[in-house]
Amino acid sequence: MTGEPLLAVESLCAWYGGAQILFDVALSVGRGEVVALMGRNGAGKSTTMKTIMGLVGRRRGTVRFADRDISRLEPYRIARLGLGFTPEDRRIFADLTVLENLDIGRQPPRRFADGMPAPAWTPERLFALFPNLAERQHNLGGEMSGGEQQMLTVGRTLMGNPLAVLLDEPSEGVAPIIVEQMADTILKLKEQGLAILLSEQNIQFAELVCDRAYVLEKGHIRWQGAMAELLRNDDVQRTFLTM
């Protein structure tokens, strides 16, 4: 990876009401890179992602994406620049069918800055990736199991043909077989050059897919480095990650 990272965050602060949740968070993700954002419940992982997406009302700091300052843009403008977001609670449209859910995420194909086309998704290509969804394409989102909803939320984001994706805890609360499928999917996306920021509590899952990691605690980045290094560093794991 040369040049400026695709997504770069600096001195990011965020508040809910009067309470500050993030304190000068800085991180970056390059093309074709999978980066883990690790930390316990309440460390600020989801808030970091929501703040990058412009979904937190009060925020400060800079967020650069694809050579643009996106820190003051509305969420839909950020999404239209090619930054996808899959929320932790999935937020499937329960009254819409699987196909309709996918359609809501649809955006025109786009290219990386160097002219290389980003992967262009269609429902058919997504069904090849997630065969379970194909079988249930006419079912309502609300009728799906947790694992299927997880696939659907990832699929819905991919329909926007993103250059980078913020994946909030894709392994949470789904069956081991689906976790494997998620890991495969993430690696495929990485091959295609997507930048992925993955929030995770489960270090075994992060180990499968991530190149680098940031460790959050109480809204501060406490550690950063290569994933392999984090695996060796019992000290950091004990202090910030294990229960």
Next chain:
Amino acid sequence: MTVQSLLFQAIDGLAAASGLFFVAAGLSLIFGVTRIVNIAHGSLYMLGTYVAATIALRFEGALGFWGGVILTAALIGLFGAVIEIVLLRRIYRAPELFQLLATFALVLIINDAALWIWGPEDLLGPRAPGLRGAIEVLGRRLPTYNVFLIVIGPLVLLILHLALAKTRFGRLVRAATQDREMVGALGVNQGLLFTSVFALGSLLAGLGGALQVAREPASLLTDLIVISDAFVVVVVGGMGSITGAYLAAVIIAEVKALCISIGTASIAGVAFNFSKLTLVAEFLVMAVVLIVRPHGLLGRRQTVMRSLAEPEEPLRPAPAALKAVGAGVVVALALTPLLARSQPYVLVLGIDVLLMVLFATSLHFIMGPGGMHSFGHAAYFGLGAYGAGLLVKWFAATMPFGLVAAPILALLGALLFGWFAVRLSGVYLAMLTLAFAQIVWSIATQWGELTGGSNGILGIWPSAPFDIRSAFFLLTAALTLLGVLLLRRLLFAPFGYAMRAGRDSQLRAEAIGIDVRRVHWIGFAIAGAVAGVAGGLFAFAKGSISPETIDVGRSIDALVMVLLGGIQTLTGPIVGASVFAVLQDTVMRQTEYWRALLGAIILALVLLFPAGIVGGLARLRLRLVRP
């Protein structure tokens, strides 16, 4: 009455149902996506009637009428888009009730604008060219225009249904109805979506109004009548369900048609005039539906909405400064009669202000800390006023008895209505409370033998020593003070904690052993009883009461007062009520267009002080203390 005439009325009822449906469908669409309960929707309908009548009168013939209908719908749609862009966009993140207040301000402004443009007289449009005849149905003559309306209602339903089910716009609308923030995060321009939905809803209201011109004259009274009808239809049908809205419109129109065609019937030897029921029929239908199916006929359980507003600040006990101000107010009140010797009007205004403070504080008690947004608080004010008035009228009772009867009757009413109301939440609760208030109002209007009908009860005067105005003022001040302090004390007692816990999270509160419904029910009853005291005092202060003093307007006044002051502060309703009462008194006497002025003031407040007056001051102080 024959079966034939009954059937005929039923067919004719379908024509009325179509008109109701257009307005309700627009309201439902707008609510579904933007979560704004647009009280000004009836005003858009009213504008539609005036604009269409004006065009049809200016350009005669078929082109003037039918072209005018289409042009009117387009113009009202455009006007809706302008409202959305100029006003609503600024308040999507404001608390739900604040949005209500803003759209209510629009009602006031639009009504006065129509008064200014078209004058106070009703405007009669021409009859529809080409559809002036009638056809023979069941031996009676049914106007061709009604046949046209009967057909066009389901046609519009079909078009809307297909548009929502089959187009991308429809999918976006349905998705945004569930989770608009997520729709935005997926790259959909919500601003554009909201504007277009608002424009579409307004267009439907304008269409409904324009089509009505051939049946009824345009009138300044239609805005509030239509909005309350449309609310009922939307709530009965289920919020967000277009098909439900049509179904509900048909049911309500049919029940009304039935009441009219039965006329006076004798039940168990007592003659009963069913046609009098038309005023309450829709509210009775709504009450029954909400009790049996709390989310309307075709509505779904409301998903917990992701509120875009900031979380609410906790209540804090009064700091020393506030206590000092309070003590100052008490002293000032005690001294007012002395001051008023030279200006007796001060006492009249003072009593009005105090009564509104007591009334608003009682509403705030359930609205703020209880989270129950009652749209019908006038019911308990009214029960209090009539409780006192009836006792004086029928038993020649003196004031003390009247003032005891007032809260008792209000309490009983609040216990009865509250039992149903606390089973619902949000907009549904608001609408059910409105329905109950409407029922109380109708009884006061229609049960003439007991209540004096629309003339009300006269000659309710205070007995000695309170027949002197300054003494009555002091009594009012004392009772208001007592009521306000009692409600305040309750909020800092375990009961108040339980009520607030139930508001913040029903599940969590129940998990720690709080019977949320019961607590909210008791809270509702207490608020009702206190409102009853205000109502009773009101009756003696004015010397008379009539249904007019307890109508929807009074419920809305109370809401405005609470919101004006700020809902999450305990001094809010006091300040809000005082400002509102004084404004109403001073502004009303300045200009013929006092409604528009009041509306403009409300809008300015909503845009400048989104947390109410007291809330705004508190924020200002926070900003000064913590730069």
